Amino acid sequence: MRKLLFGFVVLLYGCFSVDGAKILTYCPSISKSHVLICAKYADALHNAGHDSVLFIPTYAEALNTFDGAKHAKVWRLLNVTAAYDAKFDSYASIMEDTHIGFLDRMSNDVYFWMDMCEDILKQFHRLQYLADYKFDIGIFNDVDPCNPAIVKALNISKTVLLSTEPIMDKIAWDLGLPILPSYVPSMEENPNHDRMGFFERMSNAYKYFQSIVIHYLQDRKMANLFRNYISPDFPSIMEIIRNVSVVFVNTDEMFDITRAYSQKFVFVGMLEAEKSKNETLPEKLDKYFSKGKLGSVFVSFGTVTPFRVLPERIQLSVFNAIKKLPDYHFVVKTIIDDTTTAELFAGVPNVDLVNWVPQTAILNHPNLRMFVSHGGQNSVLETMHHGIPMVIMPVFTDQFRNGKNVERRGAGKMVLRQTVVNETFFEAMNEVLTDERYTKGAKRTSQLMKNRPFTPEERVTKWVNFIMAHDTSEQFHLESNSFTFIEHNQLDIFFVFVLLPFITFVVYRRFFKSKAI
Numbered sequence: 015m016r017k018l019l020f021g022f023v024v025l026l027y028g029c030f031s032v033d034g035a036k037i038l039t040y041c042p043s044i045s046k047s048h049v050l051i052c053a054k055y056a057d058a059l060h061n062a063g064h065d066s067v068l069f070i071p072t073y074a075e076a077l078n079t080f081d082g083a084k085h086a087k088v089w090r091l092l093n094v095t096a097a098y099d100a101k102f103d104s105y106a107s108i109m110e111d112t113h114i115g116f117l118d119r120m121s122n123d124v125y126f127w128m129d130m131c132e133d134i135l136k137q138f139h140r141l142q143y144l145a146d147y148k149f150d151i152g153i154f155n156d157v158d159p160c161n162p163a164i165v166k167a168l169n170i171s172k173t174v175l176l177s178t179e180p181i182m183d184k185i186a187w188d189l190g191l192p193i194l195p196s197y198v199p200s201m202e203e204n205p206n207h208d209r210m211g212f213f214e215r216m217s218n219a220y221k222y223f224q225s226i227v228i229h230y231l232q233d234r235k236m237a238n239l240f241r242n243y244i245s246p247d248f249p250s251i252m253e254i255i256r257n258v259s260v261v262f263v264n265t266d267e268m269f270d271i272t273r274a275y276s277q278k279f280v281f282v283g284m285l286e287a288e289k290s291k292n293e294t295l296p297e298k299l300d301k302y303f304s305k306g307k308l309g310s311v312f313v314s315f316g317t318v319t320p321f322r323v324l325p326e327r328i329q330l331s332v333f334n335a336i337k338k339l340p341d342y343h344f345v346v347k348t349i350i351d352d353t354t355t356a357e358l359f360a361g362v363p364n365v366d367l368v369n370w371v372p373q374t375a376i377l378n379h380p381n382l383r384m385f386v387s388h389g390g391q392n393s394v395l396e397t398m399h400h401g402i403p404m405v406i407m408p409v410f411t412d413q414f415r416n417g418k419n420v421e422r423r424g425a426g427k428m429v430l431r432q433t434v435v436n437e438t439f440f441e442a443m444n445e446v447l448t449d450e451r452y453t454k455g456a457k458r459t460s461q462l463m464k465n466r467p468f469t470p471e472e473r474v475t476k477w478v479n480f481i482m483a484h485d486t487s488e489q490f491h492l493e494s495n496s497f498t499f500i501e502h503n504q505l506d507i508f509f510v511f512v513l514l515p516f517i518t519f520v521v522y523r524r525f526f527k528s529k530a531i
């Protein structure tokens with residue numbers, strides 16, 4: 015009897031508890047910030063009591079030893095591909111191009127992820143231990159369309175999509191969200207926000223069209239790879255994406271543009287924001303940021319485009335701004351061995367150069383007045399969370415949108431790199447520093463982000479527990495998934511109620527007229 019009772023209790027426990035689910039976060043090392051985002055999710059799930067594994071196939075060799083995760087297990091696949099680093103070498107020149115157009119995207123984006131993915135597929139047996147571990151949930155990210163397909167090929171039944179940036183057009187499309195380029199800015203290479211005039215709406219619709227075409231071609235090529243290497247009846251990437259249980263969007267609805275979405279989307283926001291509150295700077299950096307009569311300014315354009323690779327006219331514009339703002343102290347991030355930038359700033363008293371910085375600690379510094387950046391998603395979220403106004407010069411993908419978002423929330427200004435001349439940075443920086451509205455806008459956004467209901471950690475762990483216990487992948491299916499373009503846009507209804515009466519009217523008039531004559 016006691017045994018029976020015990021069995022019953024165990025059974026009950028098994029039904030209602032989701033303790034110790036095995037969760038895989040699949041995350042190729044495409045950049046440090048990317049690995050870091052994945053790591054935060056893996057850590058949050060570890061801290062919630064799950065067996066959380068962050069799996070990193072190496073794309074960028076420089077990240078071979080960068081775990082990001084402090085608590086979750088980190089497993090790696092080393093020596094998989096040389097393709098990524100080779101591609102990246104040619105990427106630095108992107109700053110010189112003033113515009114990334116449709117043809118560039120067709121020739122670069124469509125093929126971009128294929129080589130790395132094929133390299134992994136050639137050695138797919140090296141991933142067998144992941145399949146054998148029998149994960150309950152697989153979390154993948156959507157930037158590289160290889161990721162969802164790999165997780166599918168590992169036979170992990172429940173999946174979660176981690177959108178490391180605002181919802182991508184392709185994800186919205188795959189999940190059947192209404193297509194509304196009238197006010198939803200297309201995600202990539204697009205400096206528009208939700209308030210657009212006629213020509214902006216036109217350009218936005220075109221960008222949206224580009225996005226869908228490119229991702230369609232990308233997904234088709236990707237699925238063909240898996241059909242070659244894994245199984246001839248491998249599903250489409252779209253079908254895999256449609257079956258996710260939930261989408262974690264790594265942005266904050268208090269900051270991001272308001273748009274329509276479905277129950278499958280959970281806006282997480284910044285994980286570990288609370289922890290960063292107490293971070294302080296090492297003494298040397300603290301000294302740098304304490305200089306400046308009216309405050310200090312941090313300038314960093316990210317790892318892909320360190321200061322030295324910026325076109326000369328942009329470097330000079332920043333240089334000019336710094337010289338014309340002597341009451342502020344500037345800390346400029348460069349890379350090790352960057353002697354050109356050191357020479358440029360030699361003799362300018364209100365500048366210090368640094369090559370490594372703990373960014374959240376900088377944002378905590380009481381003397382910091384502004385952050386000048388390329389507008390990467392992580393940086394922007396962190397900066398907004400800390401209530402620091404920004405000047406943003408986007409480089410690619412979602413950074414334009416992030417910059418526009420900051421403008422939209424009244425927390426800074428965006429500078430388009432093709433328009434930069436000598437005075438551009440001075441004008442933008444001076445305005446943001448001297449007009450109080452920007453600081454107020456940043457503080458207001460920060461308050462909303464800090465006080466929004468439910469912490470990012472709660473959102474992630476409670477949803478994961480929920481989908482462990484229940485199957486939601488079909489529950490949240492938008493019916494529009496199964497619609498044709500005509501049905502989705504009600505073109506048939508439009509025909510019946512508008513076009514048909516109009517045609518009937520015209521025909522009738524002709525008939526009536528001819529009878530009257």
Ligand SMILES: *[C@@H]1O[C@H](CO)[C@@H](O)[C@H](O)[C@H]1NC(C)=O
Pocket residue numbers: 092093
């Ligand atoms: C990766 O390749 C390098 C040389 O190409 C080799 O030294 C190293 O042992 C390899 N590592 C693994 C884990 O295979």
Ligand SMILES: *[C@@H]1O[C@H](CO)[C@@H](O)[C@H](O)[C@H]1NC(C)=O
Pocket residue numbers: 142145146167168169
């Ligand atoms: C996934 O499941 C299929 C069908 O059961 C099987 O053929 C395949 O080997 C499995 N894949 C892995 C990586 O174990």
Ligand SMILES: *[C@@H]1O[C@H](CO)[C@@H](O)[C@H](O)[C@H]1NC(C)=O
Pocket residue numbers: 249253254257488
């Ligand atoms: C998606 O879910 C449906 C319904 O559960 C299932 O029939 C289909 O095989 C799934 N497709 C993939 C790619 O997982």
Ligand SMILES: *[C@@H]1O[C@H](CO)[C@@H](O)[C@H](O)[C@H]1NC(C)=O
Pocket residue numbers: 288289291292
């Ligand atoms: C930060 O510091 C305060 C006061 O020293 C402390 O009460 C709090 O627990 C710390 N928070 C974290 C996340 O460490």
Ligand SMILES: *[C@@H]1O[C@H](CO)[C@@H](O)[C@H](O)[C@H]1NC(C)=O
Pocket residue numbers: 330334436437
């Ligand atoms: C930029 O403007 C400053 C004055 O604001 C001037 O001294 C400098 O020569 C200008 N540089 C160029 C390259 O035009």
